[in-house]
Amino acid sequence: MHPSLMPPRQVKIGDAAAFVGSTPRAIRHYHGIGLLPEPERGGDGRRRYGYEDMIRLLWIRRMADAGIALDDIRDAFTTGTASTGADSEDGFTGILERLEETLAEQEATLRRQRTAVQRMRTEGSRMGLLSDFVTERLRGLPEGSLRRADLDGLLVTERILGPLGAALQATRFIALATHPALREDSDRIDDAEEALDDSVAADDPRVAQVAAERHAFECALQAVIEESGLGEDDDALFDAWDTLHPAAADGGEDAAGLSSGSREAGSMSAREAIGKMPYDFSPARLRCMELAEELSARDSAAT
Structure with missing residues (x-):
């Protein structure tokens, strides 16, 4: 072989990194975690890498590109008698099985994310993040008839009571969206309730007046x-x-009057949510809500 084509018996870390498509920093990390044994050093104190080192580096790079964690690669290498020997295959069997399971989970996650993005583009950025069961209930409404506060309310309800609870609440917003006069009354009473801030005493006559208006509405x-x-x-x-x-159709009734199966995993009862979801209501506004509920209870008892 011509002397200019004669390969070196050992190379420095920069050449080793360039050959395997890595970086000197990555190779030093391999040394630090015990994935690659420290090679001998030359007279200048620098690392020198031979043929076996390069083979191991190439395998490390290929396995890392396949998604195998460096710790798993190290463990697999240590179970085999040689880095490329037949025995080392046994060390990878369990690792590859776990990797396949992880990739399957990641693929499922990506499918859910892609579906969510497609729904956001189709339904709108906010409505598209609600469940199919809720958005189907709202389908056909005039564009722009739902307000951000409506969607915010549905988001909170779906978190607490699940899709069925939010779909039932959507009926309210459908009625408001399709009856302008009703929406106008709703806005007026909402404004009156918001005016019951911390400057208003809970026994102020306005509190009872707004409660009566809320009940009538x-x-x-x-x-x-x-x-x-x-x-x-x-x-x-x-x-x-x-x-x-x-499977949930035979479930009992919960505190909200909805089937226990109406909640998705991770949702909570209204009682649980009270201590976890903050609401910026003044004492006057809370009293207004109590009075409105009392009026509603009286009507129910009378009928």
């Missing part, structure tokens, strides 16, 4: 829901949910 809203047939749609929601989740 809720009665009017419920009447519109029943007259427009939205109430019947709500009944159909339970059937649709049971069809999608037959």
Whole structure:
């Protein structure tokens, strides 16, 4: 072989890194974690890498590119009698099985993320993040008829009560979106409630007045829901949910009056949520809510 083509018996770390497609820093890290034994050093104190070192570096690079963790590569190497021997294959069997499971989980995650992105592009960035069960309930509404506060409320409800609870709440926003006068009344009362800030005493006469207006509005809203047939749609929601989740159809009733199967994993009861979800309500506004509930309870008892 011509002297100019004669390969060196050993190379420095920079040449070794360039050959295997790595970096000197990565190779030093391999030494630090025990993945690659420290090679002998030359008279200048620098590391020198021979043929066996380069073979091991090439295998490390290929396995790392395949997604195998460096710690697993090191463990696999230490179980075999040689870095490329037949015995070392046994050390990789379990590692590859775990890697395949991890990749399958990552693929499932990517599919869910891709589906979520597609739904966001189709339904809108906020509505697309709600569950299919909820967005299907809202389908057909005029564009822009749902407000950000409506979607925020549905997001919170879905977290607490699951998709079925949020889909039932969506009925309220459908009625408001399709009845402008009702939406106007809703805005007026919302503003009146927000005005009950910390500067208003809980026993201020305005608190009882706003509570009465809220109660009257809720009665009017419920009447519109029943007259427009939205109430019947709500009944159909339970059937649709049971069809999608037959295993949960025989569940008992929870505190919210919804089937226990209506909640997804990780959701919580209303009682649990009270201590975890902050609401910036003044004492006056809380008292207003209590009074409105009392008025509603009286009506229910009377009927």
